[in-house]
Amino acid sequence: MILFLFFSIYSFASLTMSKYYLSDENNQLTINEIIKKQNSEYKILTNKNSSFEFTDATIWIKVEIDKKSTFTKEYVLEMQNFYRGDIEVFDEDGKFIHKYSSFLPFSHMSYQYPKIAIPLNLEEEKTILYLKVSSFVKMTVHTKLWEEKAFQKNVLDSTVFLAVYFSGMFLLIFYNFIFYLFSKERVFLIYVLFTGSVFLSMLFRTGMGFAYIWSDYPELNQLTGREFFYMFMIFGLIFCKEYLDTKNRTPKLDKALMFAIYLGVFFVILHFILSYKDSFIFLVLMNFLSLILMFITAFYHAFVIKNKEAYYILFGWSFFIIGISLSVLMYIEVLEMNLFTQYTPEIGSFLDITLFSMALASSYRKKQLALEKSRVKLAQINKNLEKIIEEKNKDLIEKNKNLEYEVGLNSFLLKELSHRVKNNLQVILSFLSLQSKHCNKEEVKVLLDESRRRVNAISTLHELLIDTQEFNSVDIDRYLKKLLDYNKLIFNDLNIDLKIDIVSAKFPIEGATHLGLIVNELFSNSCKHAFKGIDSPKIEISLQAIDKQYTLIVKDNGRGLSENSKENLGSKIIKALISQLNGVYSLKSDDGFEYTIIFRIDDKGINNEYLDSRR
Incomplete structure (x- = not known):
């Protein structure tokens, strides 16, 4: 060219x-x-x-x-x-x-x-x-x-030159816009806006817009192109600020650039308010301030900070300033008029935006190289981490094997212990049963049978633990129903109508043991004392829950308690077990017998504080 x-x-x-x-x-x-x-x-x-x-x-x-x-x-x-x-x-x-x-x-x-x-x-x-x-x-x-x-x-040469000039500018705009769409780098979009404003301002300056774009709309010529020249300067300042990263590298220069940007926006507003003549001084001021600031910023970054990328900006604005200066020298007849001197502003602006495009390409290439190095380092770090994790996994696998062995051994020992407890309880039950059969005294026989039922309550619990392979909790409905079936069988001769309504819930071993013994005692007391002279004996047992608070109700249609009845061993055992549950109780004996117990069992076991205030 x-x-x-x-x-x-x-x-x-x-x-x-x-x-x-x-x-x-x-x-x-x-x-x-x-x-x-x-x-x-x-x-x-x-x-x-x-x-x-x-x-x-x-x-x-x-x-x-x-x-x-x-x-x-x-x-x-x-x-x-x-x-x-x-x-x-x-x-x-x-x-x-x-x-x-x-x-x-x-x-x-x-x-x-x-x-x-x-x-x-x-x-x-x-x-x-x-x-x-x-x-x-x-x-x-x-x-x-x-x-x-x-x-x-x-005319031919000027047209060819301007066609090459505007085609080159358009290709730079299009290329960098496509690059922005793929890279999402904001600085490329700023460059496109900057170059686009140069493109439009030069269309007005050279008349090429009138000749080839709005040729049938001459009223657009009333736009002077200064509007786009303002935008050219504003986006030039923004590009310089963004590309050189003045916010982090040179905060003072960054503030000066920001001031010039805001001033440029203010001048654009004035341009649409004031007359053409009055707004010209603001355009001259904006051009002078912008070019000086951008040149100083690029010079400082190039020679003080030693940022090689700043040379593109420095030389770009230098070409633009030289192009404007040569144009002025031509008009004052210092230089002869020819195609070269006639279009020095266009040549300067084209070299300017070309260098800026090269600057963006160079900066992006460096970022890509830095990113590639980071990826290589990250890959190496990942390999090292994988080795460390692999070694740790081996240690964890070995520890897990040891833990599994210990857990299996403990489970086996716990299961064996439960079996032995159950067997021992069965032996005790057998002894109590033999002792009861060979006992001639009715009073002692009754005591032995009661002891046998109490031991059975505990034995039934261990039997369920072994069946379910769960050694820290038990299904309370299944446990109580099995316990009551056993007791009903013992008192089968009474032909009792038993109604059971028990909530399905998991109880810890301690709570289930206490509750099973309480139900056992209340059922036995009703069977032994409540139905003398009653034709159709009935017992209702209910266990309901509201937010981990349980209510046990045991009622029968028997004679109830007399005023002179004394507290027996069973009653003492029941009160002691309620105390262990940290519960409260009440009883009614007006029409039959009704015993109500309220207690709380949560995930941690028996709640020892919840019902203290209700006692």
Whole structure:
């Protein structure tokens, strides 16, 4: 691209052109009045004074052309910038020749060229033209006179250059946007917004947007492109801040950048409120402040912090500043006008965003390399951990085997112990049964039978423990039903109608033992003392639970307790067992006999505090 620009330097028409201007402050002068004015009333127009800042006046330009010895008749008068306003061209006699207006569709232009190009047929050796110029924005009337053929070549080369420029920018935007979608790196999105604002601002500056995008909507030309230039600076500051990580590396510079960003947003709001003229000073201030801050930040990171990534930013902004500077030198006629100097801002901006794209690629590549190194280290750490875990697992497996052996041994010993306890209880039961059969005294026989029933209550519990292979708890409903079946069989001759309603619950061994002995004693007492003279004896036994609080009710339809009845051994045993359960009891003996016991058993066993206050 650079070689193409250096070799695209043209020779302008072989003639001399003198330019003068006059300002019509009241916009009232006619072409005839302008023709009558003397040269002394005009001022000489050069490239240095070709910009008219924010004037509402009409500018009249008098152009004197001397063809010398050339024989070419076809010429083109070109204005070097994309222009927003109206231009009317008259000959020396005041005859209207041509009109240009940026409010007309692009198809109405004399040449399909985004800048002003006015065709001229110069037959006379000396020709005088008058240009009536008005604009609603900053007015730059830097003009050149071309031979027709040279102009056509310039149009072609300019179009090719701008096509390459905008295509390159679009590809950079598209590439980095796709990269953002895959990587989700925020800095790539900021770059896309930054480059997109440059792209749009340059479409306005060069007129390429009017030529190829909104050619049928000239009213969009009233947008000056400054809106996007503000965004270009704001996103440039954000990109510089994000890419160089100023928040963590240089907090003071980060605060300065944040201040410039907020100031830029404020200036954008002012831009839509204030007039074009008044807002220009804020744009100049924003440009100066932003470029200086970004350049200082990049310079500090590159040469003080020694961050190599900052060189991309430093050189990028340097190219952009150089491009702007060369453009200014061209307009003050320090540099000759050619395709290279004409488009130095575009070249500078393209090199700028290209370096920024390279910076992102370099930064991302470093992150990927660092991530890959981290993955390798992590893989090595995982291998080491796997070895450690494998060794620990071997130790745990060995310990588990030992524990399983110990648990199996303990289970076997506990089972063996339960068997021996059960067998011993059975031996005791057999002894008590033999003793009862060979006893002649009825009183002693009764005592032996009661002892046998009590031992059976404990033996039945151990039998269930062995059957279920659970040695820390027992199903209370199954245990009590089996115990009552045994007792009912002993008192079978009474033909008792027994009703049982027992909740299904797990009881710890201690609680189940106490409760079994209590039920055993209450059932035996009813069978022995309550049904003398009762034709249809009935006993109801109920055990219900509400939130681990149990209520045992044993009632019969017998004679009840007499007023003179004395407390026997069974009653003492029952009270002692209730005390062991830490429960409370009550009894009724008005119509039959009813004994109620309330106690609490939770997962930890018998609750020794819950019912103390109710005693």
